[in-house]
Amino acid sequence: MLDNEKIIELQDLKKETLLLKNQGYRYITMSCVDLGDSFDLIYHFDKAYEIYNMRFSVAKGTIVPSLSDVYFCAMLTENELKDLFGLEFSGLVLDCGGNLLITDEVGAAPMTKQYVVKAKESE
Numbered sequence: 001m002l003d004n005e006k007i008i009e010l011q012d013l014k015k016e017t018l019l020l021k022n023q024g025y026r027y028i029t030m031s032c033v034d035l036g037d038s039f040d041l042i043y044h045f046d047k048a049y050e051i052y053n054m055r056f057s058v059a060k061g062t063i064v065p066s067l068s069d070v071y072f073c074a075m076l077t078e079n080e081l082k083d084l085f086g087l088e089f090s091g092l093v094l095d096c097g098g099n100l101l102i103t104d105e106v107g108a109a110p111m112t113k114q115y116v117v118k119a120k121e122s123e
Contacts, residue, residue: 005042005053010064013043016054017070020045025052027071032081039085043067060086068093 008016025045033040035057041064043054058064066089068075078089089095 003053004051005055008054008056010056010058010062013054013056013067014065014070017043017067020047020052020054021070023047027067027074030074030077030081032085032087034085039087061088063088063090065089066091066093 006016025047028044028046028051030044031042033042038057038059040055040057045052045054064078064087066074066078068078068089069091072093075092075094078087078092079095081087082089
């Protein structure tokens with residue numbers, strides 16, 4: 001468990017994010033871990049040099065609400081995780097359509113466990 005971590009439910013993501021923004025927190029980035037059948041998503045925020053983390057898990061294929069309408073810069077990390085993990089976000093203010101990163105050489109969602117299995121099978 002991370003320091004200053006709050007476990008939330010997917011449906012509370014926007015509400016919790018708006019509360020943080022109203023309290024003066026800035027959005028830093030988000031992390032993703034492939035757990036096999038689901039993803040663990042961790043959003044990282046900062047206020048006065050203190051990191052605050054929000055964590056939740058979603059089944060693969062779940063559409064996650066974008067935070068880019070609250071923190072515009074979130075669209076970069078959301079598009080990055082779309083490219084690397086195949087995550088889908090609803091309401092992205094700028095959706096790069098899976099083309100933020102150059103992944104033609106490696107294929108779609110190269111950070112998922114499923115991709116690693118496919119790569120080993122092709123060797």
